Structures are given as structure tokens and as C-alpha cells.
Amino acid sequence: MAESLEQKIWDLLKEVRFPGMSRDIVSFGFVDRVAVDGGHVTVGLTISTQNPAAGEEVREAVERRLAEVPEVSAVAVELTVRRPAGPGEAAHQAVTQSPDLIPEVRSVVAVASGKGGVGKSTVAANLAISLAKAGQRVGILDADIYGPSMPMMFGITERPRVEDDRLVPFERHGVKVMSLGFILDVDTPVIWRGPMVMKAIEQMLGDVDWGPLDTMVVDLPPGTGDAQLTISQRVPLSGAVIVTTPQDIALIDARKGLAMFRKVNVPVFGIIENMSTFVCPHCGQTTNVFKRGGGERTAELLECEFLGRLPLDPAVVEGGDSGVPIVVADPEGPHATAFGRIAAAVIAEVARRQGSQSKLSIF
Numbered sequence: 001m002a003e004s005l006e007q008k009i010w011d012l013l014k015e016v017r018f019p020g021m022s023r024d025i026v027s028f029g030f031v032d033r034v035a036v037d038g039g040h041v042t043v044g045l046t047i048s049t050q051n052p053a054a055g056e057e058v059r060e061a062v063e064r065r066l067a068e069v070p071e072v073s074a075v076a077v078e079l080t081v082r083r084p085a086g087p088g089e090a091a092h093q094a095v096t097q098s099p100d101l102i103p104e105v106r107s108v109v110a111v112a113s114g115k116g117g118v119g120k121s122t123v124a125a126n127l128a129i130s131l132a133k134a135g136q137r138v139g140i141l142d143a144d145i146y147g148p149s150m151p152m153m154f155g156i157t158e159r160p161r162v163e164d165d166r167l168v169p170f171e172r173h174g175v176k177v178m179s180l181g182f183i184l185d186v187d188t189p190v191i192w193r194g195p196m197v198m199k200a201i202e203q204m205l206g207d208v209d210w211g212p213l214d215t216m217v218v219d220l221p222p223g224t225g226d227a228q229l230t231i232s233q234r235v236p237l238s239g240a241v242i243v244t245t246p247q248d249i250a251l252i253d254a255r256k257g258l259a260m261f262r263k264v265n266v267p268v269f270g271i272i273e274n275m276s277t278f279v280c281p282h283c284g285q286t287t288n289v290f291k292r293g294g295g296e297r298t299a300e301l302l303e304c305e306f307l308g309r310l311p312l313d314p315a316v317v318e319g320g321d322s323g324v325p326i327v328v329a330d331p332e333g334p335h336a337t338a339f340g341r342i343a344a345a346v347i348a349e350v351a352r353r354q355g356s357q358s359k360l361s362i363f
């Protein structure tokens with residue numbers, strides 16, 4: 001009983017938006033806790049804002065919303081308002097602590113997977129290029145702390161320039177590219193701790209001269225760790241796409257990823273099944289290398305869209321290794337067609353969910 005009321009309250013809190021923002025207070029990470037004791041509900045909020053009045057507005061909105069619940073007899077909101085660093089403090093700190101690190105980016109789409117090696121980075125790169133081909137201004141942020149692969153996928157061997165204290169992203173195939181791989185020393189393994197992940201990702205957002213973008217594609221590390229949480233808390237994610245291969249084991253992991261995004265209230269646009277079928281280049285026969293239809297079944301089971309199936313094709317590996325991704329190398333081929341459709345679906349989903357609302361904030 002208490003548990004289900006608690007769940008209901010979390011769900012209701014997801015309907016409370018931060019003033020002036022299209023996002024809710026749960027997805028911002030502002031809700032620390034919900035405690036239920038009979039009909040008495042306590043909600044702990046920690047809000048980071050320059051505007052204390054916004055904190056009070058949220059408190060009132062939460063009280064109003066929860067007062068409508070018949071099982072709730074009393075609501076206590078414990079509100080802590082933190083001010084991000086202001087003038088006088090280090091400029092850099094002010095940038096990294098401001099919740100809107102990328103004010104000129106209209107939408108951010110994460111590409112995620114339950115486990116590594118399923119083709120997440122391949123999808124991120126080809127999706128970004130396909131969005132650019134559709135006329136969008138696009139950036140790709142390679143936030144895979146375990147295996148940044150955009151330098152190779154985009155054929156970039158240099159290090160980025162610094163201008164006015166900001167990193168200048170590279171531009172390849174119509175996409176602005178920034179990767180942790182440009183900054184890390186490839187030969188030195190990094191043992192990541194939570195705060196380091198947060199800092200690195202914040203820098204890749206706030207300290208990079210992204211300029212105005214319609215869509216930023218983020219290549220997340222596999223799984224559901226610190227990087228996912230940081231991104232989902234620090235960036236107004238428009239949504240995520242999940243890449244999987246058709247085997248059951250990969251699908252189980254994909255489900256976990258999907259559950260995580262739902263928990264932080266980030267919409268999952270859909271599932272992409274990669275390495276589905278193999279078309280023999282010699283005889284033309286189609287082989288289901290793993291299994292057929294796993295991605296579709298998972299999408300159905302989890303009530304999310306199935307965005308498409310990408311065939312297993314050695315040309316994809318070649319494209320990934322040579323800096324000329326498959327949608328550029330073979331612009332009329334089956335991958336380019338599939339990615340064109342996926343890009344159109346992503347654009348439509350973002351537009352549908354954003355409506356007329358802009359991401360401009362009062363922070």
C-alpha cells in the first residue's frame with residue numbers, strides 16, 4: 001500500500017515542471033526523496049537555481065499537486081535551494097554549474113545500449129550524419145568513457161584547437177564532432193570515479209564551442225552507470241534510442257537501459273536492431289545470424305517503437321575503421337536508407353514532444 005502510494009507520488013512529481021522549462025523536476029534530479037507514512041508524505045527537494053523564487057514556486061506546485069491525491073492527508077516539502085557559482089567566482093565554475101550547459105542546442109538525443117559491441121557508436125555516427133543530410137545542424141558528443149570511438153569513425157587524428165578557452169569541435173561529413181578520445185591518452189587506462197565522469201561530461205558540454213545546433217547526438221557508454229545519470233541530470237535530453245542485437249542476452253540488457261531512462265523520465269524514442277541479417281555478397285542469400293525479430297519483440301514488450309533493423313555487413317566495419325561511415329560511403333545503400341528513416345523518426349519524435357516549447361530557461 002505505502003509502496004504503491006510512493007510510486008504514485010513519484011509519477012505525479014514527474015508532472016511538475018520547473019518554472020519556464022519543459023522538463024519536470026524528477027528528470028532534473030531535483031527530487032531527493034519521497035517518504036510516505038500513512039497519509040503523511042514528505043518530499044525532499046534540492047534545487048540548483050539563481051532564482052530562489054523558482055524554488056518556492058516548485059514547492060507550491062508540489063503541494064498543490066499532491067493535495068489532490070485522496071490518500072494523502074498531509075504534505076511536507078523540505079526544500080533546499082542551492083545557488084550556482086555567481087560572478088566573482090571562477091568563470092569556469094559558473095559554466096559547469098549552470099544547469100543549461102548548452103543553451104544553443106535545441107535537442108539532445110542519446111544513443112544507448114545495454115552492453116558494448118552491439119554497434120552503438122556505429123549507429124550514433126551514421127544517425128548524426130543522416131540528421132545532417134536531412135538539413136539539420138548536428139553535433140556528436142562521444143561520451144563513451146570506456147571506449148571513445150568517434151575519432152576513428154570520423155577519421156580524426158589531430159587534437160582539437162582551443163579558442164577563447166573553449167575547445168573547437170571538428171567538422172566532418174556535416175557534423176561537429178567532440179570526443180573524450182581527443183582528450184584522453186589512449187594508452188593510459190582511466191579508472192573512472194563518479195565525480196570524474198560528471199566533470200568530464202560537463203566539460204564536453206559547457207567548454208566546447210558547439211554553436212547553435214538542432215540536434216546533439218550523444219554516444220553514451222554501455223550500461224546504466226554514472227555517465228548515463230550525469231547526462232540525464234545535466235542535459236535536457238529530448239530522448240534516447242537504444243541499440244541492440246537480436247540475441248536474448250543483448251535484449252535483456254537493452255531492457256535495463258530502457259527501464260533506466262524511464263526512471264529518470266527521459267522518453268525512449270525506440271529500439272534499433274543492429275546486425276540482424278547477413279546478406280551473402282556471393283550468392284545473395286539472407287542468413288539470420290543471431291535470431292530474427294528480437295528487437296521487435298522487445299519493443300513490443302516494452303511498449304516502445306521499433307525504429308528499424310540494420311543488416312550485418314562487412315562494409316560497415318570498413319566504414320567505421322576508415323573514417324567514412326557507411327551512409328557516406330554508400331549513400332544509396334540499404335544502411336543509408338534505413339538510417340534516413342531512423343533520422344526522420346527521431347526528428348518527428350523530437351518535434352512532437354517539444355511542441356512549441358523551447359528549452360530556454362530562467363537559470
Ligand SMILES: Nc1ncnc2c1ncn2[C@@H]1O[C@H](COP(=O)(O)OP(=O)(O)O)[C@@H](O)[C@H]1O
Binds near residue numbers: 310313320321
Ligand atoms: N551492421 C553491422 N555490420 C557489420 N559490422 C558492424 C555493424 N554494426 C557495427 N559493426 C561493427 O561492430 C563493431 C562494434 O561496433 P561499435 O559501433 O563500435 O559498437 P559499440 O559502440 O556498441 O561498442 C565495430 O567493428 C563495427 O564496425
Ligand SMILES: [Mg+2]
Binds near residue numbers: 122
Ligand atoms: Mg562504442
